[in-house]
Amino acid sequence: xxxxxxxxxxxxxxxxxxxxxxxxxxxxxxxxxxxxxxxxxxxxxxxxxxxxxxxxxxxxxxxxxxxxxxxxxxxx
Amino acid sequence: xxxxxxxxxxxxxxxxxxxxxxxxxxxxxxxxxxxxxxxxxxxxxxxxxxxxxxxxxxxxxxxxxxxxxxxxxxxxxxxxxxxxxxxxxxxxxxxxxxxxxxxxxxxxxxxxxxxxxxxxxxxxxxxxxxxxxxxxxxxxxxxxxxxxxxxxxxxxxxxxxxxxxxxxxxxxxxxxxxxxxxxxxxxxxxxxxxxxxxxxxxxxxxxxxxxxxxxxxxxxxxxxxxxxxxxxxxxxxxxxxxxxxxxxxxxxxxx
Numbered sequence: 001x002x003x004x005x006x007x008x009x010x011x012x013x014x015x016x017x018x019x020x021x022x023x024x025x026x027x028x029x030x031x032x033x034x035x036x037x038x039x040x041x042x043x044x045x046x047x048x049x050x051x052x053x054x055x056x057x058x059x060x061x062x063x064x065x066x067x068x069x070x071x072x073x074x075x076x
Numbered sequence: 077x078x079x080x081x082x083x084x085x086x087x088x089x090x091x092x093x094x095x096x097x098x099x100x101x102x103x104x105x106x107x108x109x110x111x112x113x114x115x116x117x118x119x120x121x122x123x124x125x126x127x128x129x130x131x132x133x134x135x136x137x138x139x140x141x142x143x144x145x146x147x148x149x150x151x152x153x154x155x156x157x158x159x160x161x162x163x164x165x166x167x168x169x170x171x172x173x174x175x176x177x178x179x180x181x182x183x184x185x186x187x188x189x190x191x192x193x194x195x196x197x198x199x200x201x202x203x204x205x206x207x208x209x210x211x212x213x214x215x216x217x218x219x220x221x222x223x224x225x226x227x228x229x230x231x232x233x234x235x236x237x238x239x240x241x242x243x244x245x246x247x248x249x250x251x252x253x254x255x256x257x258x259x260x261x262x263x264x265x266x267x268x269x270x271x272x273x274x275x276x277x278x279x280x281x282x283x284x285x286x287x288x289x290x291x292x293x294x295x296x297x298x299x300x301x302x303x304x305x306x307x308x309x310x311x312x313x314x315x316x317x318x319x320x321x322x323x324x325x326x327x328x329x330x331x
Binding site for chain 1: 092264
């Protein structure tokens, strides 16, 4: 376990499923939700391995639609 | 989910405040969204939220005024630098910038762009170069690469028939009126940070009255190129950077 804990909050209805964040994530936390679509009919991204997140914010920075909010905290 | 982490004091990244919640019309993975975010972040960092006027083009970014909560003026096709010149001359204390694509800036608006830059108007021009006409369905643009297939050159661009790609940024770097001419891209975190620094420098230079600046962002159009967003980024790195190498071409700002 690392010393830093991170968490991502994804605005699923804003996501268009371009999956650039999936590619940018160094810890493979994110993946497209299988066989599910949002209100606009797009596939969207989910945090499938949320516990591995280190809060590096790479996903949020590359997201063209600003769907991802990132939090980070040092482990107590 | 680590719910105890999700609290305001642990926040490290969120969508800029200036970008509103309107769903953007851009295709999934379009570079425009990233550049919109960078523009919003830079304006917020400069504290110019109430003193910024953007001039939006005709092209995919025509609806930019829907997504960023600053003042906008829509310009006729290609005329954004001329419109921005008027606004900036009337209101020198405002941050006036244009946001244009390659069809708008390098084809229909070549004259306005070159002359606004050459006059040294204090406006930064953000130039999204994706080598294609995205909004109208992927036709050949002046910046289309040799051999690149588009709707209007289905066998690839041929120099004998279509001429050569137009390199506006190199042209602009030779003009006396420009103070900062650079070419960036937004395909990964490192290049996005560099692009943001370039936009910040261009905006600062305009407010200091140092002259005109051109920030070209080499971008993807995955719909027009008929690739996935990830493949489009790879294609851009492999092909676009040969014709459009990244870096500062001119910098006399000393910022």
